[in-house]
Amino acid sequence: MAVSARDRRTGFSRRRQYGAFASYVVAVAGAVVGAVLLLLSRLDPPAFAAVRMTAASITVPVSAGLDTVAGWVAAIPDAIGDHFAVKSDNARLRGEISRNRALLARARSIVYDNRRLRALLAVRDRSVDVVVTARLVSSTASSGRRFALLDAGRWQGVHAGMPVTGPDGLVGRVVETGPAVARVLLLTDAESSVPVRRTRDGVPAIAVGRGDGLLDIRSVSTNTQLRPGDVFVTTGTGGIYAPGLPVARVMAAGEDNAPAVPIARPEALDFALVTRALMPAPGQ
Structure with missing residues (x-):
């Protein structure tokens, strides 16, 4: 059933x-x-303690093994994530290495071309010799003409045409000397003009003093856009100033012409360096 x-x-x-x-x-x-x-x-607490420790001795290896296995399992996601992160980093680093190799090859090419052109033009580097470190006694910061007075003259080897620089850049050039003093024409004087180039792209220009503590940057080429913050340094053209001396920083935007402030401030200087001209006149 x-x-x-x-x-x-x-x-x-x-x-x-x-x-x-x-x-x-x-x-x-x-x-x-x-x-x-x-x-x-x-x-019997001592006997119970012995039993308890015996049981613990038996179970601890098992617990440790289970903890180890659990740790391995928990580490699997992190290991997978690290694997993909490493692959991504490797790909990024390979790209950076390729770009750096291209930049290095370009830099080597530029250096080679520079050496070749120097050899063709028979250009040689000239070291600038410091004649004397002198104190700037005074400067005419408020008059229409911009001059400064140095407490060093012919007795210290100072001659007309020598550049005068400060820690920040070019100050001007010596125009008149006495036995122990020298008169310096500052960059901001209306009679001062210095060949310069823009640091970021080498655009040539002329830094002309305005007589009011500022300069005008006048581009040699046309349709040149001048932007605030553009820095201009000496080119070495003319044989007076060594190339690369900081001269001015553009204040406002302009096309082919823009106002600029001198980087070296004579009124803030205590001492200045008098150096030989890049191509000194005979006897200097």
């Missing part, structure tokens, strides 16, 4: 019977072990 599913009980299946029996046995054994351990902890 068939037995309906509703009438089936736990005892109908031997497998379920064995499972239920085993669970009862485990529960009873656990309760007994717990009771024994409780009594042992009350009646």
